[in-house]
Amino acid sequence: MLVTVRLFARLREIAGAAEVPVEVPGGATVGDAWTALALRHPELQAYASSVSCAVNEEYARLTAPLNDGDEVAFLPPVSGG
């Protein structure tokens, strides 16, 4: 199935795109989508322990299951304010 991954800040720069389609097998989790993306862009691996995520514009866990067409956002550590 196909999910759309959105990337922000340094993660966006590493991947060279704000939005990336990622193919994952049925039953995949958010963490699986991250792993697939990090294989394409090894520099992302530096964020493996600090990244957080959202699915369809709600905070989620890396263990959350994905559905076809979901929008997954990966968030590097935040610095608003």
Next chain:
Amino acid sequence: MPQRLRVSPARFRVSGDPLDAAEVAAAVAASHDGAIVTFIGLVRNHNAGRHVQFLEYEAFAPLAVKSFARIADEAAGRWPSVTLAIHHRTGRLQIGEASVAIAAASPHRADAFAASRYAIERIKQITPIWKHEHFDGGEVWIEGATADPEDEAARAAALERACS
């Protein structure tokens, strides 16, 4: 003559428009309140020993707005009389410009002060917004907290700062 309706501005907002302290305060003003605390966060000309030229703010706007509503709900759990409004700016900001505006309204000032402090601490912990700092000699993405709204230790730390 028909009665003039007063349309309240949105309480939670992320946009590229300049921030207006009066507007964020107006979003929470109510006749039963005795105090409104407004907090304005500004772009500073120095950070970590670097001379800052300007900042660029990037946001995941829909989730950032939801994070503001969530922070207001959390604050209402601790200070039930407080109403919060939070506006955050994105894009390129010059030194001295306002990046965030928070208003906390309450019948009594102590709760308004505490809730506004809690809000800025929580924004820095969980809101998906990032600073791209351009300084003399380079640029860097500022990376603070891993955004996890369910991290109870982080929430407790924000409450502790708000109440100290």
